[in-house]
Amino acid sequence: MVRQYSLCSAPSDRSAYEVAVLRENEGRGGSIRIHRELRLGGSVKVSGPRNHFPLVETAKRHLLLAGGIGITPLIAMIHELEAEKLPFRLHYCTRSPVKTPFMNFLGPFIERGDVVLHHDEGDPSKGLDIPKLLSSYESGTHLYYCGPAGFMKAAKQGSAHWPKEAVHFEHFATALDPERAAVPPGGFEVKIASSGDTFHVPPDKTIVAVLREHGVEVETSCEDGVCGTCMTRFLEGEVEHRDLVLDEEEQQEYMMICCSRVKSPLLILDL
Ligand code: FES
Numbered sequence: 001m002v003r004q005y006s007l008c009s010a011p012s013d014r015s016a017y018e019v020a021v022l023r024e025n026e027g028r029g030g031s032i033r034i035h036r037e038l039r040l041g042g043s044v045k046v047s048g049p050r051n052h053f054p055l056v057e058t059a060k061r062h063l064l065l066a067g068g069i070g071i072t073p074l075i076a077m078i079h080e081l082e083a084e085k086l087p088f089r090l091h092y093c094t095r096s097p098v099k100t101p102f103m104n105f106l107g108p109f110i111e112r113g114d115v116v117l118h119h120d121e122g123d124p125s126k127g128l129d130i131p132k133l134l135s136s137y138e139s140g141t142h143l144y145y146c147g148p149a150g151f152m153k154a155a156k157q158g159s160a161h162w163p164k165e166a167v168h169f170e171h172f173a174t175a176l177d178p179e180r181a182a183v184p185p186g187g188f189e190v191k192i193a194s195s196g197d198t199f200h201v202p203p204d205k206t207i208v209a210v211l212r213e214h215g216v217e218v219e220t221s222c223e224d225g226v227c228g229t230c231m232t233r234f235l236e237g238e239v240e241h242r243d244l245v246l247d248e249e250e251q252q253e254y255m256m257i258c259c260s261r262v263k264s265p266l267l268i269l270d271l
Helices: 030-037 068-084 103-112 149-158 207-213
Strands: 061-067 088-094 115-119 141-146 167-169 188-192 198-201 231-236 254-256 266-269
Touching: 061 068, 061 149, 068 088, 068 103, 068 141, 088 103, 103 115, 141 149, 149 167, 188 207, 198 207
Parallel strands: 061 088, 061 141, 088 115, 141 167, 188 266
Antiparallel strands: 188 198, 231 254, 231 266
16 A cells, blocks of 8 residues: 655654544545554654655745645645745635644644635535636745645636646645546557667556556556656657646646556657
């Protein structure tokens, strides 16, 4: 079982990794196992952290939006912003005060007015009006958001008129929408640039699976397009990106071969 969690400790603290795991009874089982089985003194194998959601150093202001447990990467950002004395405002949306983690940490920022809480008691219409909040863009402001699927959609739509480079987000769950999960018709050929070996990828298999079958080892972790481990450069092919990590510019050159597909008959990987 491999899972990804955002580190929420101060980036400057290299003594430990701190994560917060919401127990998802309807999830894939990872969080339940962590809640039930992980105990003080137990061992967990971890890989090194990756950052696909960094703060932009040149930003004049940082606007952070968190939905529920999507607060975790933003907590790490607040540690950093505070250490650097950079201006920020966090809007933190949760169901109710008791379902609001990190209150001890956030208390002083709430008092200072840098963190604003929004509780909707389960009715999104009573929560933060995201379109209104994002309706005007001020040059120099950078937006960062993370939360559940509906929240991500609202933030994406609300910031559609913002400059692309000023908007940053991270999906914390495998937001597999039906379109992304759909099996495409037909297959395609994948060619390894260094060896010239070419393999057929049928509709029901991933590129990674086919490469492994032929002895080509590729490092993966989530195998669901959310962690970025399998990022691979491609040299040719019309890629249908299905990951939740790469931005448009990166997608011109790289792809996640655990989940993405190809519309053209041939894909050439820089492997
Ligand atoms: Fe996580 Fe591919 S293995 S994005």
